[in-house]
Amino acid sequence: MKRYLRKPLMLGIYLPAAALTLGAFSYQPLEYSLPLDLPQPVAAQTQADEPPQLADLNLPDYVYTIxxxxxxxxxxxxxxxxxxxxxxxxxxxxxxxALDTLKPGDKLGFWLDQGRLVQLELSFDISHQVVFTRASEEEFEYAEVRLEGEWREQVIAGEINGSFFTSAKRAGLSAAEVQSISSLLQDKINFRRDLRAGDRFQVVRSEQYVDGEPTGKTRLEGLRVLNRSRELTAFMFDGNYYDLNGESLARAFMRYPTKRSYRLSSHFNPNRKHPVTGRVRPHNGTDFATPIGTPVLATGDGVVTRVTKHPYAGLYIVIEHGEKYKTRFLHLSKALVRKGQTVSRGQKIALSGNSGRSTGPHLHYELHINGRPVNAMKAPIPVADAVGKDDRMAFNQIRDRLLDQMNASQG
Incomplete structure (x- = not known):
């Protein structure tokens, strides 16, 4: 589903200290300009207690670029x-x-009816939007749109000259991609100590396109590091990474984010209904009845991508575990890690609490697979197994295809 946004509202604002900062953006003054010919709001076509449909609302009245x-x-x-x-x-x-993940360049589309908000669309890129639609006088509902598009592969190759980070960046990899490679091979090689000038690396990276336009999203399909007489490899198969022989490069996950067991006070339920309105309000995680100050543990190796506060979620932490998995921890009382920090399975990352809107002290824990929340108590999690016999042929075909691309890049 592709939308074409109407005339943008070019709005640059000098911002004083404000109630809610988007992400961790640094404060800086901006020039303020506002066009005189603002488009008139489009009248909503539905009653206040009926969610308006996108087709009824047509194009947004205003589009703002963060x-x-x-x-x-x-x-x-x-x-x-x-x-x-x-x-x-x-x-x-x-x-x-979703609002906490906004960054400069993302767009907000506003649909208004006589100054009253009826719909808000967050556009992260052409493959990913989140739409908030008025459901009643007091409530909004959200819908997330993700388009798979087409993934195009390319080989990025280079030679070590200085640090691996510098060499890989020079070849065209992003800082996040370099960090992912380091994390994947952390048990195989010390990138600071073991690499030598003249060692080589090859990476097959795919980039997402929707309707022929790049979305800016990439993923690592396979890689090879040629370190003197050693050859270190990683190939993505079914969302996980394995070496040349099909042995898993992922450490096993923990099922629970605490050292001891606690009562589950609320289960994962994507169809949970609000007790008063009767409308569906998903509960995308599992709640544990933990006393304030209970140590919270990382359930897998990963990188902390967010440590921030939300008026309803409270203090929360997000950890990404490679390309496929992400975990979130809400209502914390104290964070013990920082954004960008690498963490290990079982590491203490926070203390549980009662922050944000909460009915009592507890830990809200979420597991996301491929961008979607799943039941962390039942979903399949990485167990560090090798590729199974039934999947061996499919894995070998993918591995050999990626190796052929790497070999071709050497001329």
Whole structure:
């Protein structure tokens, strides 16, 4: 489903200290300009207690591109949308926390009816949008749109001259991709000590396209590091990475994020209904009845990508575990890690709490696979097994195809 957004609202704002900062953007003054010929709002076609459909709403009234230092409250204020409505959207967002991932360049589409917000669309790129639609006078509902598109492969190769990080960046890999490679091979090689000038590396990277346009998303399909007489390899198969012989490169996950067992006070339920409104309000995680100050553990090796506060989710942490897995920990009282930090399975990352909107002390834990929340208590998790006999032929075909591409890149 592709949408073409109408005339953008070019809005740069000098921002004072504000109620809610988008992500961890640094404060900086911006020039403020506003076109005189603002488009008129499109009247909503439905009643307040009926969620308006996208087809009814047509194109957004305003489109705003996120600038460094922006805050959600200031953007809403400039458009004349009330803070009450902003917090209604934030309350719906607690199930997905999409607003916290906004960064400069992302777009917000606003549909208004006489100054009243009826729909808000977050556009991260052409393959990923989140839409908040008014469901009643007091509530919004969200829908997430993800397009798979087409993934095109390319080989990136280079030679070690200086550090691996510098050499890989020079060849065209991003800092995040270099970090992923280091994490994948951390048990096989010490990148600072073992690599020598003249060692080589080859990476098959795929980039996502939708309708022929790049989305900016990439993933590592396979890689090879030629370190003197050694050959280190990694190949993605069924969402996990394995070496040349099909042995897993992933360490096993833990099922529970605490050292001891605690009562499950609320289970994963994507179809949970609000007790008053009767509307579906997903519960995308598992709640553990932990006393405040209970140590919270990383359930797998990974990189911390977010440590921040939310008015409803409270203090929370996000950890990414390679390309496929992500975990989230909500309502914390204290974080013991920082953004960008590498963590190991079983490492203490936080203390549980009662922050945000919470009915009592507890830990809310989520597991996401390929960008979607799953039941962490039942979903398949990495167990560090080798490729099974039934899948060996399929793995060998993918491995050999990627190796052929790497060999061809050497001329």
């Amino acid at each position: 600038q460094p230092g922006d805050t959600l409250s200031t953007i809403f204020e400039r458009l004349g949308v009330s803070q009450k409505e902003m917090y209604q959207v934030l309350e719906s967002d607690v199930s997905i926390l």
